[in-house]
Amino acid sequence: MTYKIGTKESPLLLKTPPLTSEYSMHVDLKDGKEILVCTVGKTILHYNIDCIADLHMMLTAHGDWMELGSADEQKPAKEGTVEGWGRSEVNPAGGWYGLKKGFRGRFGMYIPPLMEALGLAEVTHDPKNNRMRAK
Numbered sequence: 001m002t003y004k005i006g007t008k009e010s011p012l013l014l015k016t017p018p019l020t021s022e023y024s025m026h027v028d029l030k031d032g033k034e035i036l037v038c039t040v041g042k043t044i045l046h047y048n049i050d051c052i053a054d055l056h057m058m059l060t061a062h063g064d065w066m067e068l069g070s071a072d073e074q075k076p077a078k079e080g081t082v083e084g085w086g087r088s089e090v091n092p093a094g095g096w097y098g099l100k101k102g103f104r105g106r107f108g109m110y111i112p113p114l115m116e117a118l119g120l121a122e123v124t125h126d127p128k129n130n131r132m133r134a135k
Contacts, residue, residue: 003027003052003118005036014113017068017123017130025114035099038110046099051111054092056120058085059134068112068123068130073098073105082132083108 006012011024023040027049036047059066069081077084086097086107097111098104112132115121123132 003049005114005118008037011037011039012114012117014110014117016109017112017125018127019125023110025110030099036111036114040110043103044100045103045106045110047107047111048093048097048099050093051086051097051107052115052118052120054097055082055086055111055115056134058091059121059132062134065124065131065133068108068132070108071105073102075105077105077108081108082112086111 006026008026008028011026013022013024015022023038025036025038027034028037034049036049038045038047067081069078069083071077071083077087085091087095089095096104097107112121112123116123119135121132121135124130
């Protein structure tokens with residue numbers, strides 16, 4: 001499936017769920033495959049683009065709000081959260097959707113606003129403990 005996410009020259013501008021920080025997202029090619037490139041200040045994260053459809057499918061099956069639970073790669077992810085699912089061996093990717101070693105976490109911070117911008121999910125925008133559900 002093709003998503004309107006933007007290019008390196010014209011990325012999609014997003015805000016974190018608490019609406020406190022801006023970042024950008026675009027699609028690029030790496031090793032012949034499309035990936036999501038998330039730029040937060042000078043930090044660049046890469047995510048498997050399949051996470052969009054996979055997360056939407058999981059949230060649709062879940063049928064209710066799910067806590068985001070964002071965490072850095074070095075910290076454990078809370079069970080039953082979007083972050084936990086984004087690292088789980090039982091997700092369709094068989095593990096991490098983050099592709100850059102050392103920067104594979106924060107799935108629950110940066111992918112939900114993208115899903116919301118694409119019209120695939122609703123995301124809460126509280127100072128902490130945000131949640132999402134499929135649209």
